[in-house]
Amino acid sequence: MNELVQRFLRYVTFDTQSNPADLGCPSTQGQMVFAEFLKQELIDMGLSNVSLDSNGYLMARLPSNVDYDVPAIGFIAHMDTAPDASGKDVKPQIIDDYQGGDIALGKGDEILSPIQYPELHKLHGHNLITTDGTTLLGADNKAGIAEILSAISELIANPDISHGDICVGFTPDEEIGRGANLFDVEKFGAKWAYTIDGGPVGELEFENFNATSADVICHGVNVHPGTAKGKMVNSMNIAAQFQMMMPADETPETTEGYEGFYHLKSAEMSVARSELGYIIRDFDREAQEQRKQFMVDKVAELNEKLEKGRVELILTDSYFNMKEQVEPFPHVIELAKQAMIACDVEPQIKPIRGGTDGARLSFMGLPCPNIFTGGYNFHGIHEFISIEGMEQAVKVIVTLAEKTALNYR
Ligand SMILES: [Zn+2]
Incomplete structure (x- = not known):
C-alpha cells in the first residue's frame, strides 16, 4: 500500500471531533493528541521550525532548495472532524476498482449508492475509501494533512524539484468556526497559502459568502x-x-x-x-x-x-468574501490553475456557499484559496474519498511548489 494511503489510514484512527460547547482551544483533547503525533512526524521528516503551541496550532517549514529569492508559500489543513457525526473508532473500507452499483457499508445496514450520490458514476475504476456506516471518515480534513505531508516527502526525496520555502500549518477547531482565531500569520511566514480542504478533483475556491x-x-x-x-x-x-x-x-x-x-x-x-x-x-x-x-x-x-x-x-x-483579499494577488490563483493543468486536472472554480478558515486568514493578511482533497459527502457516514483523487492532490501540491519557484527564477 502506498505511503499516502498508509498516512491517511493512520490519521483517521485518531478521534479529533471538535466540540462547539467547549470554549477551550483546542476544544477537545483528542486534537492535541493528534497534533503531538503529527509534530513527531514533522520532526522525523526533517522539517525545520517545527512548533506546536498550547492552542494546538502545529507549524513547520521545508527550507528552499534554490539559490534565488522565492516567496514562501503555505499549505494548511485542519486536524478536527465535524461535530455532526462521530469520528471515534473509524473503520475505513477500501473498495478496489469500483465498477458501479451500491457499496455496502460495514455489515450492510447502510449503503453508499449512486442513486443518492450520482458522483459515484464518474469514479468507475477508482479505488475508494469509505466508512463502515457508523462514523464519518475524516477525509475532511485528514486527507488534506496526508496529501500535504506526502507532497513534502516527495519534495524531500526529489531534490531536483525546485521549490522555495514551504510552510505547513495544521489547525484545530475549523469545523466549529474557530480554526483561524489563534493562527499566528507572522510566525507561519508564508506570503500566501492554500487550504487543502475541498471536495472533488479540480475544485479551486477563492470566493465565499x-x-x-x-x-x-x-x-x-x-x-x-x-x-x-x-x-x-x-x-x-x-x-x-x-x-x-x-x-x-x-x-x-x-x-x-x-x-x-x-x-x-x-x-x-x-x-x-x-x-x-x-x-x-x-x-x-x-x-x-x-x-x-x-x-x-x-x-x-x-x-x-x-x-x-x-x-x-x-x-x-x-x-466576509475572501475574493476581495485574493484578487489583488492574481498569481495566487494563476499558479494554482497552472499547477492543476500541468497535472491534467481541469480547474473547477466555484463559489463556496459557506465560509472557510482560508477566508478568515485572507482577511488576516494571508491570501488563502482552497484546493480539492478528492473527498465527497463530508460530515456524515456517507463520506468517502478516491485514492486516485488524493494522488492528484499530492501532484498538484508538488507542482504548485515547483511552479512558484520557477516563476521567480
Ligand atoms: Zn474541512
Missing part, C-alpha cells in the same frame, strides 16, 4: 390565560408575524450558485420572550448590506404596528 447573524428578539407579556384579555402579549405571535415578512424564495432551500439567502436556523419561544436566530448570506458585499437593511426595515415596520420596542434586532458580521 459574506456572513452575518441576525437575532430577532420579541418581547411579550405573560399573564394567566384565564385573565389575559387585553393584557397578554404573546411574543410567539410577534415572532411568527416577523418570519412571515421575510422573503420565502430567498432561503437555503430555494437558492444555489451565486444567490444569497436569509435562513431562520433556530427559534426559542415562550409567551414572554421569543428569539429567532437568522443567518444572512450573500457573495456581494453591497447586496449583503441591503439584506441587513431589509431586516432593520422590517423590524421598524413591525414595531410601528405593535407597541414600540416589542422587537429588537442584533446584527453581527461573522466573516
